[in-house]
Amino acid sequence: MNLLVLGGAGYIGSHFVKLSLELGHNVIIVDNLLTGHKQSIPEKATFYEGDIRDRVFLNKVFEENKVDACIHFAASSLVGESMTKPMKYFDNNVYGTIILLEMMEKHNVKKIVFSSSAATYGAHEVMPITEEYETNPTSPYGESKLIMEKMMKWADVAYGMKYVSLRYFNVAGASTDSTIGEDHNPETHLIPIVLQVPLEKREFITIFGNDYKTFDGTCIRDYIHVEDLVDAHIKALEYLNQGNDSNIFNLGSETGFSNLQIVETARKVTNHPLPMKLGDRRPGDPDKLVATYQKAKKLLGWSPTKNIEDVIGSAWGFHQAHPNGYKE
Numbered sequence: 001m002n003l004l005v006l007g008g009a010g011y012i013g014s015h016f017v018k019l020s021l022e023l024g025h026n027v028i029i030v031d032n033l034l035t036g037h038k039q040s041i042p043e044k045a046t047f048y049e050g051d052i053r054d055r056v057f058l059n060k061v062f063e064e065n066k067v068d069a070c071i072h073f074a075a076s077s078l079v080g081e082s083m084t085k086p087m088k089y090f091d092n093n094v095y096g097t098i099i100l101l102e103m104m105e106k107h108n109v110k111k112i113v114f115s116s117s118a119a120t121y122g123a124h125e126v127m128p129i130t131e132e133y134e135t136n137p138t139s140p141y142g143e144s145k146l147i148m149e150k151m152m153k154w155a156d157v158a159y160g161m162k163y164v165s166l167r168y169f170n171v172a173g174a175s176t177d178s179t180i181g182e183d184h185n186p187e188t189h190l191i192p193i194v195l196q197v198p199l200e201k202r203e204f205i206t207i208f209g210n211d212y213k214t215f216d217g218t219c220i221r222d223y224i225h226v227e228d229l230v231d232a233h234i235k236a237l238e239y240l241n242q243g244n245d246s247n248i249f250n251l252g253s254e255t256g257f258s259n260l261q262i263v264e265t266a267r268k269v270t271n272h273p274l275p276m277k278l279g280d281r282r283p284g285d286p287d288k289l290v291a292t293y294q295k296a297k298k299l300l301g302w303s304p305t306k307n308i309e310d311v312i313g314s315a316w317g318f319h320q321a322h323p324n325g326y327k328e
Contacts, residue, residue, distance in 0.1 A: 001237070002026045002066050004109075006052055006100065007073030008045070009036030012115065012171060014180050016071060016230040017045055023234065028065050030058070030074070037326040040180045052096040055103070062107040069111035069237060070104060072097070075148075078188060079119060079139045086140035093144035094151075101155050109161075111240045112152065113233050116165040116248070118289060120146040128222075128254050128292040131167075138284065149248065156246045164236035169222040169252045169291050171229050173311040174318035181318030182226075183325035190262055191223075191312060195319050198272035205274060207259045209281035213288075220256035220288040225306035225314065235300040244299075252291025253304045262312070269312045 003020055007013040008029030013036070020027050027045040030052060041047050046065070050057040052074050075093045076082070082089045104112065119142030120135045137143040152163040172191045174181030182192050196202045210217040232251050239247070257265075267274045296302045306314075 001068040002028065003069055003071055003237075004028045004030065004061070004065065004067045005071045005073065006030050007036065007075065007115075008071075009033060009038060009041050009047075010073055011182050011184070012226060012229060013071075013073035014040035015175060015226045016073070016233055017042065018175060018180060019227070019230050019234060021045065028061065028067070030061055035184065037183060039326040052100050053092070055099050058099055058103050059106070062103050062109070067107065067109050069113070069240070070100065070109060071113045071233060071237075072100065073115045075115065075144070077117075077141065079141045080188070082139050082141035082144070089140045089144045090147075093141075094147050097148045097151055101151060101161070104161060105155070105159050110159070111237070112161065112163045113236045113240070114148065114152060114163055114165045116149055116167045117142060117145045118167055118169045118250075118291065120149065120167060123286055127256075127288055128252065128290045129250065130292050131248055131250055131295055153246070162240050162244075163246045164240060165248045166232055166236060167248065167250050167291075168229065169224060169250070169289060171226050172223050173225040173227065173306070173314040175227065176314055176317075178314070178317040178321040181315060181322065183322070185325075190221075190259065191266070191315050192319065194263060194266045194274070195270070195312075195316055197274050198266075198270040198316075199319055199323055203275065204277050205263060206277050206279045207263065208279045209285065210278050211281070214258055216258050216260050218259035219285055220258045220290065222252040222254070222256050222290045223308060223311055224251055224253055224304055225311045227314075228304045228306055232296060232300065232302045235302045239300055247299065249296040249300065250291040250293060251296060251302075252293050254290060254292055256288060256290040257308050261308070265308055265312050266316075269309060269316050
């Protein structure tokens with residue numbers, strides 16, 4: 001297939017591109033490189049540097065390529081930043097998706113797999129979260145993702161444009177060959193921040209809060225290896241190719257790990273003492289976020305295959321090989 005990957009130079013997008021090329025697909029990447037990295041783009045892929053909000057630019061990409069399906073990773077994704085810059089998130093995420101859907105309709109592209117988020121659910125007490133849970137986002141980021149899903153629903157009604165929306169929980173890890181991985185600036189995700197200690201980029205790791213309603217008092221999150229995650233996107237594409245209706249799936253593992261467990265596992269993987277300090281709670285951090293993946297298992301044939309040691313071990317492999325990220 002000819003796959004147009006929006007945000008294909010980013011963390012998750014680059015892993016999807018890698019797998020798609022290995023499976024024999026033709027890949028066209030669109031990325032503005034604000035958070036993506038040109039160094040992660042394989043030679044076999046066709047690359048266009050530009051912004052999906054640029055209607056003329058995106059129309060040119062569709063005109064120059066026969067596109068069979070779109071895989072949409074292009075979005076701003078920092079929850080905290082979205083609270084202080086909400087219009088940036090609605091402009092980039094929502095308006096960008098409006099232009100993309102317009103171009104898909106103009107060029108008769110009827111399939112899209114969308115990178116959504118657990119942030120669409122907001123706060124819930126009962127775990128694990130299923131797709132039937134109420135969506136009540138508590139951040140502009142989560143709200144923007146939910147609006148994007150709703151736009152796809154109405155594009156399906158109006159144009160017969162079929163979509164699969166994949167709601168991620170915590171994505172982590174790197175390619176098993178250590179060639180590509182997570183490189184954000186600033187880094188906000190726990191696992192790469194923890195690994196900065198054995199990389200001697202920080203003296204200790206701070207864990208925020210130890211009085212949550214969990215077995216060890218620290219927050220519990222559901223971690224999925226990035227290679228498992230992109231495998232779900234391939235399976236979602238197969239699901240659409242089989243003529244199935246549009247659908248929404250959670251991508252989780254049903255197994256949560258506490259912040260302390262992440263630190264302990266990182267100590268084991270890196271063989272480093274990894275000094276740790278406790279800090280105050282951060283506002284808005286839920287005690288526990290864990291998702292069921294039974295719907296994805298039943299309808300997509302997808303299940304996570306890698307455990308938390310695989311996740312942290314692969315991340316460690318990438319950061320050892322690229323201690324300064326893609327800057328080298």
